[in-house]
Amino acid sequence: MSSETPTTSLENLSREERRFPPSEEFAAGAIATADLYDRAAADREGFWAEQARDLLTWSTDFTQTLDWSKAPFARWFVGGELNVAYNCTDRHVEAGHGDRVALHFEGEPGDTRSYTYAELTAAVKRAANALQDLGISKGDRVAIYLPMIPEAVIAMLACARLGAPHSVVFGGFSAEALHSRIEDAQAKLVITSDGGYRRGKPSALKPAVDAALAKGAPSVKHVLVVKRTGQDVEWDDARDVWWDDALAAAAPEHTAQPMDAEHPLFILYTSGTTGKPKGILHTSGGYLTQCAYTHKNVFDLHRDTDVYWCTADIGWVTGHSYIVYGPLANGATQVIYEGTPDTPHQGRFWEIVQKYGVTILYTAPTAIRTFMKWGEDIPAKFDLSSLRVLGSVGEPINPEAWVWYRRVIGGDRTPVVDTWWQTETGAIMISPLPGVTAAKPGSAQVPLPGISADVLDDEAHSVPDGGGGYLVLTEPWPSMLRGIWGDDERYQETYWSRFPGMYFAGDGAKKDDDGDIWLLGRVDDVMNVSGHRLSTTEIESALVSHPKVAEAAVVGATDDTTGQAPCAFVILRGGAEQGDDIVTELRNHVAQEIGPIAKPRQIMVVAELPKTRSGKIMRRLLRDVAEKREVGDVTTLADTTVMDLIKSGMSTSTES
Ligand code: PRX
Numbered sequence: 001m002s003s004e005t006p007t008t009s010l011e012n013l014s015r016e017e018r019r020f021p022p023s024e025e026f027a028a029g030a031i032a033t034a035d036l037y038d039r040a041a042a043d044r045e046g047f048w049a050e051q052a053r054d055l056l057t058w059s060t061d062f063t064q065t066l067d068w069s070k071a072p073f074a075r076w077f078v079g080g081e082l083n084v085a086y087n088c089t090d091r092h093v094e095a096g097h098g099d100r101v102a103l104h105f106e107g108e109p110g111d112t113r114s115y116t117y118a119e120l121t122a123a124v125k126r127a128a129n130a131l132q133d134l135g136i137s138k139g140d141r142v143a144i145y146l147p148m149i150p151e152a153v154i155a156m157l158a159c160a161r162l163g164a165p166h167s168v169v170f171g172g173f174s175a176e177a178l179h180s181r182i183e184d185a186q187a188k189l190v191i192t193s194d195g196g197y198r199r200g201k202p203s204a205l206k207p208a209v210d211a212a213l214a215k216g217a218p219s220v221k222h223v224l225v226v227k228r229t230g231q232d233v234e235w236d237d238a239r240d241v242w243w244d245d246a247l248a249a250a251a252p253e254h255t256a257q258p259m260d261a262e263h264p265l266f267i268l269y270t271s272g273t274t275g276k277p278k279g280i281l282h283t284s285g286g287y288l289t290q291c292a293y294t295h296k297n298v299f300d301l302h303r304d305t306d307v308y309w310c311t312a313d314i315g316w317v318t319g320h321s322y323i324v325y326g327p328l329a330n331g332a333t334q335v336i337y338e339g340t341p342d343t344p345h346q347g348r349f350w351e352i353v354q355k356y357g358v359t360i361l362y363t364a365p366t367a368i369r370t371f372m373k374w375g376e377d378i379p380a381k382f383d384l385s386s387l388r389v390l391g392s393v394g395e396p397i398n399p400e401a402w403v404w405y406r407r408v409i410g411g412d413r414t415p416v417v418d419t420w421w422q423t424e425t426g427a428i429m430i431s432p433l434p435g436v437t438a439a440k441p442g443s444a445q446v447p448l449p450g451i452s453a454d455v456l457d458d459e460a461h462s463v464p465d466g467g468g469g470y471l472v473l474t475e476p477w478p479s480m481l482r483g484i485w486g487d488d489e490r491y492q493e494t495y496w497s498r499f500p501g502m503y504f505a506g507d508g509a510k511k512d513d514d515g516d517i518w519l520l521g522r523v524d525d526v527m528n529v530s531g532h533r534l535s536t537t538e539i540e541s542a543l544v545s546h547p548k549v550a551e552a553a554v555v556g557a558t559d560d561t562t563g564q565a566p567c568a569f570v571i572l573r574g575g576a577e578q579g580d581d582i583v584t585e586l587r588n589h590v591a592q593e594i595g596p597i598a599k600p601r602q603i604m605v606v607a608e609l610p611k612t613r614s615g616k617i618m619r620r621l622l623r624d625v626a627e628k629r630e631v632g633d634v635t636t637l638a639d640t641t642v643m644d645l646i647k648s649g650m651s652t653s654t655e656s
Pocket of ligand 1 (some may be wrong): 270
């Protein structure tokens with residue numbers, strides 16, 4: 001990991017001086033009030049125990065809130081038993097809410113389907129039986145590679161019901177990336193579809209599964225295939241089963257079995273600082289408690305009247321916690337949308353808000369900046385008056401985008417909650433509370449009640465107000481990751497060794513004069529592209545796996561729309577031809593190895609890379625080049641002329 005200190009300057013972020021307190025009317029009706037902070041501060045564990053008991057239904061009550069004796073391996077709600085899927089489905093039906101809509105599905109081509117809680121429960125029960133018929137039982141891993149369709153939610157809940165941890169792989173990842181995740185988790189079943197709709201066209205998924213399994217994945221016994229697009233698919237009779245056939249043949253009734261609070265719920269792979277993605281492990285009771293708690297309090301969920309919409313894909317943690325587990329545990333009504341914001345027109349999101357009367361919208365700064373570029377007249381054509389809370393997640397939101405979001409989408413009326421968290425934290429950690437906090441555009445501001453965070457300097461001292469450093473979480477929290485799948489050592493090393501006894505998030509942060517926290521982006525070799533997390537080393541590994549590449553360095557350069565964009569510097573092997581063809585070939589190679597999201601925006605063929613005398617690539621200097629800045633201090637370079645060489649070669653680069 002590089003030890004570069006955060007580079008984004010607070011001055012850039014804090015130009016907006018206005019504060020946005022909630023209206024009196026909003027504050028008066030808000031779910032979360034200021035006393036929540038006091039209650040949590042007075043007795044942190046007691047507070048979480050109360051949340052767990054209030055928000056969830058336990059088959060067996062827990063006897064201890066937190067066991068931290070084997071830190072950093074936590075056990076929350078020790079002795080407690082519950083079934084996560086039961087909490088997200090059956091119990092709402094049993095409480096008389098079976099007719100409430102759980103999901104309004106909007107397909108990209110315009111097809112729609114709604115599921116009430118009774119219908120969702122029935123579908124999950126059948127799917128659980130179908131999985132069982134395919135040999136899946138408690139503890140088996142199931143890989144899910146699906147578009148944003150209701151079956152994705154049903155499949156995840158069916159796994160949870162059986163205690164079979166799911167590993168959802170984003171549909172935009174390549175066969176290669178899917179294969180490595182299937183292998184690492186030793187999945188027994190893959191659930192996929194023939195395809196999904198993307199930008200107005202059917203886009204195939206099953207061929208990637210076939211290709212992944214052809215690379216060798218002996219753990220996989222079956223592939224369950226949802227029919228979505230009707231595309232032709234290759235079929236292996238011994239292995240492949242249609243979802244509809246399996247569900248039709250399955251028994252309709254299924255009784256959920258209680259699981260230990262610490263039973264693994266899912267593995268979700270995310271990019272780290274080394275080439276190999278990490279399988280982040282989450283368990284049941286603590287994870288669901290914090291998902292439900294944050295979803296209710298941060299979004300001010302009034303279950304009977306709100307219509308919630310999170311625009312994430314279930315392939316990312318936001319989709320896990322804030323499409324599946326948080327909202328469904330809370331019995332919310334939500335919209336899920338399959339496609340892109342500009343299909344068939346640039347007003348699609350606002351058309352959906354108007355159509356379903358969406359009241360709470362949760363999206364990413366990248367999307368907001370794209371909408372800003374498209375112009376205010378597009379949302380102005382739709383009735384957005386139903387909206388009452390807006391959320392942002394995935395990357396720092398610049399104050400301009402924050403203010404635009406509130407003014408244009410929120411009618412200058414709605415609170416905006418900028419929510420900081422990570423795959424590893426499982427749920428929101430730092431965020432305003434919409435009925436309490438006077439919001440500051442660009443700042444996530446304060447840890448939620450029950451959460452403890454700080455900003456430390458290099459020597460692990462808490463920085464004073466006005467200072468900058470590294471974000472840490474100073475106390476364990478219920479939805480924290482329980483480890484990295486199969487690699488306890490990497491878990492301790494990655495998160496708990498930089499500042500002993502504290503969780504190191506990998507983000508730079510500042511405290512302003514009020515002590516509010518501003519997130520400044522990653523301080524390690526992880527970049528954030530459109531709110532998607534990618535590792536520079538993972539892209540470098542993909543590049544050097546190409547036979548024509550001798551060496552590669554990748555940096556995340558600032559990008560107006562996507563936040564950051566991968567920019568690559570490559571040294572070709574002797575004899576390899578330079579020029580545009582090689583650049584296109586390498587970009588496609590990265591798409592094939594990882595997925596189209598990882599394609600470098602720019603690839604520069606260079607003769608040398610800037611290295612220190614110990615051979616470490618100085619990415620800071622490459623970032624200067626990629627961002628077209630004056631190149632910084634080069635005195636530690638082994639060869640100080642290298643940067644001149646690279647800059648003079650800039651003209652050979654290709655942008656797309
Ligand atoms: O750098 C932070 C950024 O996204 C990283 C986590 O990425 P991932 O695990 O993919 O989860 C994304 C969705 C929770 C963090 O380390 N990040 C996330 N939210 C924010 C953010 N940076 C600034 N402000 C945020 N609100």
